[in-house]
Amino acid sequence: xxxxxxxxxxxxxxxxxxxxxxxxxxxxxxxxxxxxxxxxxxxxxxxxxxxxxxxxxxxxxxxxxxxxxxxxxxxxxxxxxxxxxxxxxxxxxxxxxxxxxxxxxxxxxxxxxxxxxxxxxxxxxxxxxxxxxxxxxxxxxxxxxxxxxxxxxxxxxxxxxxxxxxxxxxxxxxxxxxxxxxxxxxxxxxxxxxxxxxxxxxxxxxxxxxxxxxxxxxxxxxxxxxxxxxxxxxxxxxxxxxxxxxxxxxxxxxxxxxxxxxxxxxxxxxxxxxxxxxxxxxxxxxxxxxxxxxxxxxxxxxxx
Amino acid sequence: xxxxxxxxxxxxxxxxxxxxxxxxxxxxxxxxxxxxxxxxxxxxxxxxxxxxxxxxxxxxxxxxxxxxxxxxxxxxxxxxxxxxxxxxxxxxxxxxxxxxxxxxxxxxxxxxxxxxxxxxxxxxxxxxxxxxxxxxxxxxxxxxxxxxxxxxxxxxxxxxxxxxxxxxxxxxxxxxxxxxxxxxxxxxxxxxxxxxxxxxxxxxxxxxxxxxxxxxxxxx
Ligand code: HEM
Numbered sequence: 086x087x088x089x090x091x092x093x094x095x096x097x098x099x100x101x102x103x104x105x106x107x108x109x110x111x112x113x114x115x116x117x118x119x120x121x122x123x124x125x126x127x128x129x130x131x132x133x134x135x136x137x138x139x140x141x142x143x144x145x146x147x148x149x150x151x152x153x154x155x156x157x158x159x160x161x162x163x164x165x166x167x168x169x170x171x172x173x174x175x176x177x178x179x180x181x182x183x184x185x186x187x188x189x190x191x192x193x194x195x196x197x198x199x200x201x202x203x204x205x206x207x208x209x210x211x212x213x214x215x216x217x218x219x220x221x222x223x224x225x226x227x228x229x230x231x232x233x234x235x236x237x238x239x240x241x242x243x244x245x246x247x248x249x250x251x252x253x254x255x256x257x258x259x260x261x262x263x264x265x266x267x268x269x270x271x272x273x274x275x276x277x278x279x280x281x282x283x284x285x286x287x288x289x290x291x292x293x294x295x296x297x298x299x300x301x302x303x304x305x306x307x308x309x310x311x312x313x314x315x316x317x318x319x320x321x322x323x324x325x326x327x328x329x330x331x332x333x334x335x336x337x338x339x340x341x342x343x344x345x346x347x348x349x350x351x352x353x354x355x356x357x358x359x360x361x362x363x364x365x366x367x368x369x370x371x372x373x374x375x376x377x378x379x380x381x382x383x384x385x386x387x388x389x
Numbered sequence: 390x391x392x393x394x395x396x397x398x399x400x401x402x403x404x405x406x407x408x409x410x411x412x413x414x415x416x417x418x419x420x421x422x423x424x425x426x427x428x429x430x431x432x433x434x435x436x437x438x439x440x441x442x443x444x445x446x447x448x449x450x451x452x453x454x455x456x457x458x459x460x461x462x463x464x465x466x467x468x469x470x471x472x473x474x475x476x477x478x479x480x481x482x483x484x485x486x487x488x489x490x491x492x493x494x495x496x497x498x499x500x501x502x503x504x505x506x507x508x509x510x511x512x513x514x515x516x517x518x519x520x521x522x523x524x525x526x527x528x529x530x531x532x533x534x535x536x537x538x539x540x541x542x543x544x545x546x547x548x549x550x551x552x553x554x555x556x557x558x559x560x561x562x563x564x565x566x567x568x569x570x571x572x573x574x575x576x577x578x579x580x581x582x583x584x585x586x587x588x589x590x591x592x593x594x595x596x597x598x599x600x601x602x603x604x605x606x607x608x609x
Contacts, residue, residue: 151426
């Protein structure tokens with residue numbers, strides 16, 4: 086590949102001054118050399134959010150270089166290598182199921198639904214590592230409202246892209262494709278739940294789930310489905326691909342919880358990418374103040 | 390020194406240096422920060438992979454010798470076995486240090502509660518007596534037969550190691566299956582040869598073969 090990696094474009098020292106950097110260099114030159122973006126520079130003028138953390142952000146080269154996106158291979162570096170083949174234009178998203186008004190929206194329509202916000206969230210992977218990522222997007226609820234969900238809808242299912250010709254990882258059935266995830270409706274409508282279209286001031290790199298994905302910062306990373314093509318409103322809890330693969334290890338809720346350990350990994354601690362020592366994992370990944378009430382009265386050992 | 394020992398010495402030196410390459414690679418990578426976003430994971434996993442690689446290479450010596458008739462291969466077996474132990478020790482150390490920071494309570498919990506750690510630890514514990522009895526004095530003290538019986542635990546270690554790998558991957562079993570397949574062939578060949586020998590013995594053809602026992606001690 087002869088297009089430079091994003092990491093070669095953005096020197097690590099500049100992250101702190103990223104805003105300024107964007108304004109001065111986001112011209113055609115940068116847009117032309119970035120591998121993924123179809124709408125480069127969308128972050129210019131994005132609103133700041135009270136939900137953002139001020140913790141040190143994980144360098145872009147790690148955010149886009151160390152990913153789990155099994156459709157492009159199960160190695161952490163595979164997505165960065167293979168995801169350039171993902172076809173992100175045209176892109177349509179269908180919202181149906183228990184709704185008054187099923188809709189199909191193109192990516193450009195979706196981008197016009199709301200002003201973009203920058204949300205700097207912690208991301209905790211079930212494998213015991215974490216990052217801090219400045220996402221661009223708007224609350225998922227804005228999108229969900231477009232279809233006018235019915236009162237009987239209690240859950241949402243997310244269906245992600247399946248492009249077998251472009252996704253070498255889907256040749257083997259390590260998971261049931263297309264990758265599916267789900268949320269309870271109140272989780273999906275929670276103000277923290279983000280529909281992300283970018284990170285670090287630009288369009289999402291393909292390996293991070295271009296052109297649009299969800300981000301649910303209080304749950305393990307695999308709940309934040311990438312490259313979404315359909316959203317379905319349901320009355321009953323949907324089965325996610327991970328639940329189908331291993332129901333004992335992956336529950337529907339998958340809230341970050343240092344007290345409920347996974348058979349493979351203790352969840353008590355995590356390694357923040359770039360750090361040597363491990364740190365304590367926080368309940369709900371540190372978003373307990375905002376989301377704990379969603380689970381009042383629930384036994385989180387049972388509903389893991 | 391007779392001429393025919395010279396190539397063995399050369400070969401041994403070459404294999405020794407080659408066997409240090411993985412360590413050099415990870416050492417260099419750690420120093421120059423080229424091991425990616427999660428270098429500690431890369432090192433732990435890298436040493437694990439090379440432990441298993443060396444284990445299988447060691448187990449391949451005898452079948453290769455039989456198939457090719459290259460008897461000098463047996464001269465490499467001890468060193469390869471010790472490199473298995475060397476990388477296992479590095480792998481365990483990186484787990485104890487960088488994963489757990491010597492939190493012995495957590496480590497004990499891990500060994501008891503996480504099946505993949507349990508079998509990995511079992512494999513390591515079983516490797517220790519093999520490494521400890523790899524020198525000539527130990528062979529002499531134990532006697533060839535007892536020594537050989539002890540060192541057959543390496544078959545169990547191989548199975549535990551593949552289980553360890555299989556139980557630690559999240560979903561993609563392709564690598565564990567590949568290693569498992571190779572192990573199956575290496576152990577299967579032995580079982581097959583044993584069976585052939587048994588049948589020949591029953592048929593009264595065994596006597597001449599007795600003479601072909603390979604001495605474990607180097608001839609000096
Ligand atoms: C003969 C002994 C052992 C062998 C052959 C072995 C082999 C392996 C292999 C092949 C891997 C996977 C590497 C990869 O994914 O590329 C691995 C990972 C690992 N092993 Fe071992 N191992 C052994 C002993 C141990 C012991 C004693 C421990 C700890 C007590 C241990 C802890 C781990 C851990 C923590 C991982 C990484 C898991 C992860 O990253 O999720 N291993 N080992």
